[in-house]
Amino acid sequence: MNNAARLDLQRESSSEQRRWVSVTACSIGEMDRQWTAWMVAAQAGDKSAYESLLRDCIPFVRGVARAQGVRPASVDDVVQETLLTIHRARQTYDPSRSFTAWLRTIAQRRAIDGLRQADRTGTREIYEPLAYENHADARDDPEEIAFGMDRAALLGAAIGRLPAMQRDAIEQIALRGYSLAEAAVATGRTAGSLRVNWHRAIKTLRSQFGRKD
Amino acid sequence: MIVSDSNDRLIQALAADLVPMRRLAPPRLRALVWLAIVAAIAIALTMTCDIASMLRRFVAAPDLCIAAAGSMLTAVLAALAAFQLSLPDRKPFWALLPAPALVLWISASGIGCLRSWAVADIYPIPVGGTDHCLLFILALSTPLSVFLVLMLRRGCSLRPTLTSVLGGLACASAAASLLNFIHSHDASAPDMLVHAFAVGAVVLGNGLFGGLILRSKRVNIAVTT
Numbered sequence: 199m200n201n202a203a204r205l206d207l208q209r210e211s212s213s214e215q216r217r218w219v220s221v222t223a224c225s226i227g228e229m230d231r232q233w234t235a236w237m238v239a240a241q242a243g244d245k246s247a248y249e250s251l252l253r254d255c256i257p258f259v260r261g262v263a264r265a266q267g268v269r270p271a272s273v274d275d276v277v278q279e280t281l282l283t284i285h286r287a288r289q290t291y292d293p294s295r296s297f298t299a300w301l302r303t304i305a306q307r308r309a310i311d312g313l314r315q316a317d318r319t320g321t322r323e324i325y326e327p328l329a330y331e332n333h334a335d336a337r338d339d340p341e342e343i344a345f346g347m348d349r350a351a352l353l354g355a356a357i358g359r360l361p362a363m364q365r366d367a368i369e370q371i372a373l374r375g376y377s378l379a380e381a382a383v384a385t386g387r388t389a390g391s392l393r394v395n396w397h398r399a400i401k402t403l404r405s406q407f408g409r410k411d
Numbered sequence: 412m413i414v415s416d417s418n419d420r421l422i423q424a425l426a427a428d429l430v431p432m433r434r435l436a437p438p439r440l441r442a443l444v445w446l447a448i449v450a451a452i453a454i455a456l457t458m459t460c461d462i463a464s465m466l467r468r469f470v471a472a473p474d475l476c477i478a479a480a481g482s483m484l485t486a487v488l489a490a491l492a493a494f495q496l497s498l499p500d501r502k503p504f505w506a507l508l509p510a511p512a513l514v515l516w517i518s519a520s521g522i523g524c525l526r527s528w529a530v531a532d533i534y535p536i537p538v539g540g541t542d543h544c545l546l547f548i549l550a551l552s553t554p555l556s557v558f559l560v561l562m563l564r565r566g567c568s569l570r571p572t573l574t575s576v577l578g579g580l581a582c583a584s585a586a587a588s589l590l591n592f593i594h595s596h597d598a599s600a601p602d603m604l605v606h607a608f609a610v611g612a613v614v615l616g617n618g619l620f621g622g623l624i625l626r627s628k629r630v631n632i633a634v635t636t
Contacts, residue, residue: 243431252422278421285425287499287567289432295500303500307569 226298233297241288252281258298259305266309272316279308356406357399364399367392435565438494445490445559449585452551456592465591474523475591481516482588485509489581493559496574497566497625506573509580516584524600544590544602548609551586552579556613560621571625572618579617583610 233255239247256277263276283304291300357368370381371392378389385392435441469476488509495505559578568574587606 240429241432241434243429245426245429248429249422249426252425256418274415274418277418281418281421281425283499283567283569285428290435290498290500290566292434292437300500304569307499 230296230298233301234293237288237291237297238293241291252284255284255301256281258301262302262305263309263312266306266313268309268312269316272312276305276309276312279312280305283308353403353407356403360399360402363387363391363395364402367395368399368403371396435498438498439491441562442487442490442494445494445555445562445581446487448558449486449555449589453589453592456589460592462592465594468594472523472526474519474526478516478519478523479588479591481512481519482584484512485516486581486585486588488512489577489584490559493563493574493577493581494566496570496577497563497568499567499569503570503573506577509577509584513580513584520603520606524603544594545605545609547590547593548583548586548606549612551589552582552609552613555582555585556617556621560617560624563621564625568625572622575621575625576614576618578621579614580610582617583613586613 233251236247236251236254240251259277259280260273263273264270268276280301284301287304291297357365360368366385366387367381370376370384371378374381376384378392381392382389469479492505492508495501495508496503556579559582560575563574563578587610590606
């Protein structure tokens with residue numbers, strides 16, 4: 199390549215770079231103006247402008263978090279902390295200053311807080327997937343499950359053996375969760391009758407299951 | 412634009428919580444409001460204290476005058492720095508603003524101590540005689556700190572402890588400046604130690620409690636799941 203051709207190429211490359219820089223600066227300026235307008239409207243109580251602003255600035259906040267070295271899994275935490283801080287600090291924004299700079303400072307600070315939090319967690323907790331997988335969950339104990347099933351079956355059988363009016367009271371109040379008034383409407387009986395049958399049913403069940411209280 | 416579900420729910424909750432808000436006044440204006448309270452106390456003290464005696468002390472010992480100017484300037488600059496730092500987009504370098512005035516105050520007070528020690532006919536003030544200095548600084552700094560923290564809480568500091576430490580410095584130095592109205596004797600080493608202890612206690616107290624209060628500002632929103 200001769201010198202003239204190299205110079206042409208350099209000139210073309212630098213003009214392309216200038217054009218890209220000018221386009222980026224223009225779009226950032228446009229974006230900043232738009233965000234400022236939305237923020238001013240939000241300060242006046244415009245909810246839709248506020249919603250648009252918060253949605254629109256999420257990619258920017260993500261970029262700032264990633265640039266600070268936040269792990270991809272934690273980026274959304276930084277985004278949410280930043281959104282909460284924007285909400286708490288919205289009265290401090292001065293429209294004569296750049297919104298982007300205001301937002302960047304908040305996002306950077308929240309990203310640093312996130313990194314510190316991750317460091318603190320790292321000193322207290324260890325990543326041990328095998329230990330996690332091998333840890334026995336008490337809820338999955340087969341003996342406990344079988345015992346629970348037996349208990350439910352026994353309780354169901356005991357309720358089935360109750361007199362019809364007592365069984366109705368238990369079904370409406372304990373199983374369906376109705377109040378006395380609702381159960382009275384559902385069964386066509388008075389609330390007083392239901393209450394008496396409810397107490398009798400509870401007493402019978404307690405005596406069958408050996409509870410004294 | 413892709414917004415995750417959790418972010419979307421949070422945005423909806425924040426938008427639902429939005430109410431029109433009055434924009435915060437510029438930090439220098441808010442600092443002026445707080446300094447006006449200090450000035451009002453100073454005016455009240457000029458009406459009750461012996462101003463002529465204070466002026467005679469200043470003329471006789473110019474370092475006292477320089478120390479008083481240093482403490483006043485520290486109060487003004489520390490208050491301004493605290494209000495600047497109560498805004499989220501301000502750099503932490505604002506914390507250095509009162510440093511030159513603080514150096515002036517400490518060095519002028521130190522020179523006063525040295526003079527008292529070097530000149531033979533000035534006898535040292537006993538430690539018991541400095542009790543009222545301690546009480547005055549603590550008693551005056553407490554209400555000033557309460558006012559200042561309440562005003563700072565309207566902002567949203569991302570560095571609450573640093574902000575409240577500067578607030579504490581502003582309150583302690585303002586109280587130390589106002590102490591000159593009733594400070595009947597010259598500076599001495601025990602006197603300076605008591606002043607330093609009082610200022611340190613106010614700064615520490617503000618750093619601990621003010622930081623907690625500024626940090627406790629939370630957003631109460633209900634995010635639907």
